[in-house]
Amino acid sequence: MSQITPRVPKGMRDFPPSVMLKREYVFDVIREVFHLYGFEPIQTPVMELNETLMGKYGEDAENLIYSAKHGRSSKDEISLRYDLTVPLSRFVAMYENDLNFPFKRYHIAPVFRGERPQRGRYREFYQCDADIVGIGSMAADAEVVSLAVTALRRLGFKQFEVKINHRKLLTAIGKYSGVPDEQLPDLYRSVDKFDKIGAAGVQKELEERGIAADVVTRMMELITSQKPGLENLDFLESVFGDMPEAGNSINELRDLAKNLMVAGVPQEFYAIDFTMVRGLGYYTGPIFETIITEPNLGSIMGGGRYDELIGLFRRESLPTTGISLGIERIIDLMDELDLYPAHIGGTVVDVFVTVFDEDTREDSLRVASTLREAGINTELYMEDKKLGKQFNLADKKGIPIVAVLGPDEITRGVVTLRRLKDGKELSVEQALMAKTVRELLS
RNA sequence: GUGGGUGUAGCUCAAUGGCAGAGCAUCUGAUUGUGGUUCAGAGGGUUGUGGGUUCGAGCCCCAUCAUCCACCCCA
Numbered sequence: 079m080s081q082i083t084p085r086v087p088k089g090m091r092d093f094p095p096s097v098m099l100k101r102e103y104v105f106d107v108i109r110e111v112f113h114l115y116g117f118e119p120i121q122t123p124v125m126e127l128n129e130t131l132m133g134k135y136g137e138d139a140e141n142l143i144y145s146a147k148h149g150r151s152s153k154d155e156i157s158l159r160y161d162l163t164v165p166l167s168r169f170v171a172m173y174e175n176d177l178n179f180p181f182k183r184y185h186i187a188p189v190f191r192g193e194r195p196q197r198g199r200y201r202e203f204y205q206c207d208a209d210i211v212g213i214g215s216m217a218a219d220a221e222v223v224s225l226a227v228t229a230l231r232r233l234g235f236k237q238f239e240v241k242i243n244h245r246k247l248l249t250a251i252g253k254y255s256g257v258p259d260e261q262l263p264d265l266y267r268s269v270d271k272f273d274k275i276g277a278a279g280v281q282k283e284l285e286e287r288g289i290a291a292d293v294v295t296r297m298m299e300l301i302t303s304q305k306p307g308l309e310n311l312d313f314l315e316s317v318f319g320d321m322p323e324a325g326n327s328i329n330e331l332r333d334l335a336k337n338l339m340v341a342g343v344p345q346e347f348y349a350i351d352f353t354m355v356r357g358l359g360y361y362t363g364p365i366f367e368t369i370i371t372e373p374n375l376g377s378i379m380g381g382g383r384y385d386e387l388i389g390l391f392r393r394e395s396l397p398t399t400g401i402s403l404g405i406e407r408i409i410d411l412m413d414e415l416d417l418y419p420a421h422i423g424g425t426v427v428d429v430f431v432t433v434f435d436e437d438t439r440e441d442s443l444r445v446a447s448t449l450r451e452a453g454i455n456t457e458l459y460m461e462d463k464k465l466g467k468q469f470n471l472a473d474k475k476g477i478p479i480v481a482v483l484g485p486d487e488i489t490r491g492v493v494t495l496r497r498l499k500d501g502k503e504l505s506v507e508q509a510l511m512a513k514t515v516r517e518l519l520s
Numbered sequence: 521g522u523g524g525g526u527g528u529a530g531c532u533c534a535a536u537g538g539c540a541g542a543g544c545a546u547c548u549g550a551u552u553g554u555g556g557u558u559c560a561g562a563g564g565g566u567u568g569u570g571g572g573u574u575c576g577a578g579c580c581c582c583a584u585c586a587u588c589c590a591c592c593c594c595a
Contacts, residue, residue, distance in 0.1 A: 088586085138593060141521085161595090193593070194521080203595065267593095357594065377595060404595030434553075469555035484553055498555065 089201025111229040112184040122165040158190035171391035179212035209400025220337030234417035241354040250324035255297035272353035301352035360384040424476030434484040452512030
């Protein structure tokens, strides 16, 4: 039989133990913060029916959806999920009678997009979503923004800013300036690149798309009115606050900001920014995003309000808002900035129990069992090699403590515990073993 | 989907068109109750793959695959 070159599909990855330990640390921190804010987990299938997924993301995005088919089937009716938000909407519509509202759920799971891979961009990647279903007020939006800030801070990030904008406000700015309705998507797309191409770039691009120069200029003046704190909102209100759509969204942003302030979210971590836009079509209210530019990894957190999406699965929609943490980019960033606590990433093993020779193997096994009984992560040596090799192995794996149990120790009823880091060595009775290990570890 | 860069030992990378190499890692020994340091030695390659040019190709040309970067889009 001919041998097959082992490889994984493009944009998909294997993770060895050293990487998984770091990933799980990140997941654990995020999960903890989700619990802290009272969110509870759900799980849904990796695949959904095409009818569930199609028509929710826009045409470009749909070309990136992986379809799935099994061998006997000629039908092509199910696909891998593209995000966790649409599955949530289906879930809520299906089980609304069994859920308590507001329904606060989190979901940590892989999603699939057939894009060309790049740094921080994969075809299979995890999303960590937290959403609140059933609340239309800014209390919910403030809650998810506050949660995102807390999560990023607990992971060790010191400098970041959650940018906040409002989909309807942006629309109002466009309309007020004279952008035709059918060109609003072009407007969003170009403004979204503001960080990358600057004001002049946006201006140029919009004019190339056929929007009149004076319209673009008027629009740019409004979105780039960067004043401290909430003064941006005051400015916009003075200009066109009497348009109902504009007035409402300005008030919503004020309300959101007030909630954040009362909640004690430090102001350095969020800002209102009219140049931030998000691509997905289903947003209807406040939108959030955190972009990291150094290194240039793009968005590590995004979200917003999507009050109409559940309505695609149910007679009446339910107001919903949420955020998604881009865990893969967060992990890449944490690697780069070295934000992991010292104990993460080496091994889960606390003690390596050596075996002196065949005659003492059973004694070593008993020692290992005693340690495990006491809740200490223990690796028992299973081959027949010199003690020096065993030490070498323990050290290479980063195991902090080695237990030595030779004929000498056995006759004295003790175990020698050696901490590899500094060579500190103690011989203790087996009854005191677990306690001593804990002391050596601390 | 568009444009570009790079593919040589497990890893990082050398090699004017002329004998395929170094460092690190691995394994063995110096060391039969104690790892990291040191010393000595060993293994490891169809130069991503397939064609072409040439007396001769790791090097030049074409194709293909992989990977990275910039777009599009996005986490």
